[in-house]
Amino acid sequence: MWRSVASNALTMFIIVLVVVAGIIAWGRQEFRGPGPLADAVCVRVERGDSLSKVSARLAEQGVISDARIFRIGADYSGQAEALKFGSYLVQPGASMGEVLGAMTQGGASTCGREVNLRIGVVAAEVQLRELDPATENFVEVVAFDPAGEVPTEYTEVADAPDLRFRVTLAEGVTSWQVVNALSQASFMAGEVADVPPEGSLSPGSYEVDRGGDRAALLAEMTAKQAATLAELWEARAGDLPYETPEEALIMASIVEKETGVASERPQVASVFVNRLRQGMRLQTDPTVIYGVTKGEGSLGRGLRQSELRRETPYNTYVIDGLPPTPIANPGRESIMAALNPDTTDFLYFVADGTGGHAFATTLEDHNRNVEKWRAIEAAAGQVDEGGVQGE
Structure with missing residues (x-):
């Protein structure tokens, strides 16, 4: 009889172990497997929230399938006390483990x-x-x-x-x-x-x-x-007409202010580099404007002829070479353009009415481009030429 009882007890024990193992396997799959969320949502962890409160909120939002499994998984992984307050973007199908990781690893809010x-x-x-x-x-x-x-x-x-x-x-x-x-x-x-x-x-x-x-x-x-600047200076082209990183930064600031078209920056830089090499004045409006405003806001109007003739350290119509300082804070691409300009024969450019510029190698071609731009300005009621002027 005792042998029969022992046998039955062993059988029941094995059955219990199998059931428990099955429950553990199921819980692990629920914790690690894809979650029920169909669309991305922002979930919030308030300062001082308990794990129980957060898990209940996640279940209500449909982010997780079972709040108890989420809590057990957090306890088992040692993250139950590691929740960080903030707002977190949860992607569709995110597992409980991924949700928990987002809320505990670094605590940086990713949405909100x-x-x-x-x-x-x-x-x-x-x-x-x-x-x-x-x-x-x-x-x-x-x-x-x-x-x-x-x-x-x-x-x-x-x-x-x-x-x-x-x-x-x-x-x-x-x-x-x-x-x-x-x-x-x-x-x-x-x-x-x-x-x-x-x-x-x-x-x-x-x-x-x-x-x-x-x-x-x-x-x-x-x-x-x-x-x-230090990084790009080391990778600069040879035979540039400026000797220091500071001079390159001045050139980059001029390029930055002369064009809003990213692809044009190396061409614009080539114009000014060619002018410096040939001893020509830069003749660029943005430097003159900086001499007027000192960088304290935008001019808000076109340049006057008196301002174009007035001698200031920044009036590149009357001074030779570069102005004494940059005229703005240039971005990386403009610094790169100043240090690696396109190889061209261009000496002039003027706006072309599309947001970009028309480039020219001779004054005759430039003047034709200027006439086209003036016609566009006249039709639009504008007055400012922009670009590099002829001599």
């Missing part, structure tokens, strides 16, 4: 709302935007002048703990414009003692912390520009 101070060559604006999970593109909620009235759409979320902040510099902005815009950014702190040297800031997008130090951000921009 972001404030971006955009510093442009004409104006600056603060943009509040939110990620659309379906398209993974940011959608603008509201935009406003940082020096103007703050809209309620912004003030209502300005203190949200997971709100991210960014500062974006357009290529061709001046150092004064950057400092002026940063001083108006309410989400940053600290004083800026001096405007950084023109050309020394690297355009681009920078993530910042709420209350981040303005001077520290400028130092980061300066370091990035210095590294870019």
